[in-house]
Structure formats: structure tokens, C-alpha cells
Amino acid sequence: MAGLLALSVQIHNTVSKYIDTAKNARVEAHNLAAKIAAIIAVLEQLERFIRDQHVTGHFSNSSVLYCTTKQCDTSLRDLNVILSRCASTTGADSMRWDGWLTWPLMKERYQQTISVLHEYLEVFNLSMSIDGW
Numbered sequence: 838m839a840g841l842l843a844l845s846v847q848i849h850n851t852v853s854k855y856i857d858t859a860k861n862a863r864v865e866a867h868n869l870a871a872k873i874a875a876i877i878a879v880l881e882q883l884e885r886f887i888r889d890q891h892v893t894g895h896f897s898n899s900s901v902l903y904c905t906t907k908q909c910d911t912s913l914r915d916l917n918v919i920l921s922r923c924a925s926t927t928g929a930d931s932m933r934w935d936g937w938l939t940w941p942l943m944k945e946r947y948q949q950t951i952s953v954l955h956e957y958l959e960v961f962n963l964s965m966s967i968d969g970w
Contacts, residue, residue, distance in 0.1 A: 838887065841906060842880045844913045849873040851920045855940075863940045865947045872954045876909075879961045886965055905960040912953055919946075 852870045856862040919941050942950065 838880065838884050838906065841910050841913070842877065842884060844910065844917065845873055845877045845880060848913055848917050848920065849877060851917070855920075865942065866940060868951060869942075869947070872951055872958075875958055876954060876961070879958055879965075883961055883965055901960060902964050905957055909954075909957040912950070912957070916950060 849870060852866055852873060856866050856870060922941065
């Protein structure tokens with residue numbers, strides 16, 4: 838869960854830097870940043886819930902939460918690759934954004950990404966509400 842949360846934060850930071858750098862950042866970038874921020878918030882709540890309930894061990898590979906977490910991780914890693922290609926690394930961890938002039942997600946890919954992220958949000962929220970948290 839912690840790795841997924843860290844990846845979500847990284848992607849949110851990348852999209853936020855794009856928004857800050859691009860003078861007329863696309864609406865899609867703002868929407869994606871908002872959706873990722875929502876995922877960050879629900880993952881933080883879910884992580885806190887698991888910690889507070891002293892859940893130990895691992896979820897079974899067939900559990901909905903486990904499968905959704907793995908799928909979300911794969912989706913976010915794919916998204917991170919796409920976003921990372923648009924920024925060139927100069928030095929250790931600094932990013933050059935002056936060459937990033939176009940939004941990297943085509944309309945179909947953007948819509949698919951938003952839809953999938955929304956589904957993950959629903960499952961994560963449902964996971965907490967089932968236990969009355």
C-alpha cells in the first residue's frame with residue numbers, strides 16, 4: 838500500500854509541475870491532478886485504517902482489495918512512464934520542463950485513465966465503508 842501511495846504522490850507532483858509550467862495547462866491536466874489527489878487521500882485513509890485495525894499478514898491474491906491495488910499500481914506505473922517521457926532529466930532528480938510543450942495523453946488515453954482511476958477510487962472507498970470506517 839505504501840508503494841502505491843508513493844507512486845501516486847510522484848505522479849501528482851509530475852502533473853502539478855506540468856500545470857505550473859505550462860502557461861495554459863490543459864483542463865485534462867487539472868482533472869488528472871484532482872483524480873490523483875483523490876486517490877492519494879483515499880489511500881492515506883485506507884493505510885491509516887489498516888494500521889489502526891492492526892491488520893496483519895497479507896491479503897489473499899483473490900481478494901478484491903489486493904487485485905485492485907495491483908491493477909492500480911500497474912495503471913499508475915504505465916501513466917508514470919508516459920508522463921516521465923515528456924520531461925528530460927538533468928542531473929540527479931531535477932526536471933527540465935521547458936521542453937514539455939504538449940500534453941502527453943491523447944483524448945482516448947486520457948478518458949480511459951480517468952475512468953480507470955475513478956473505478957479504483959470506488960473500490961478503495963467501498964473497502965473502507967464496508968467496515969464502517
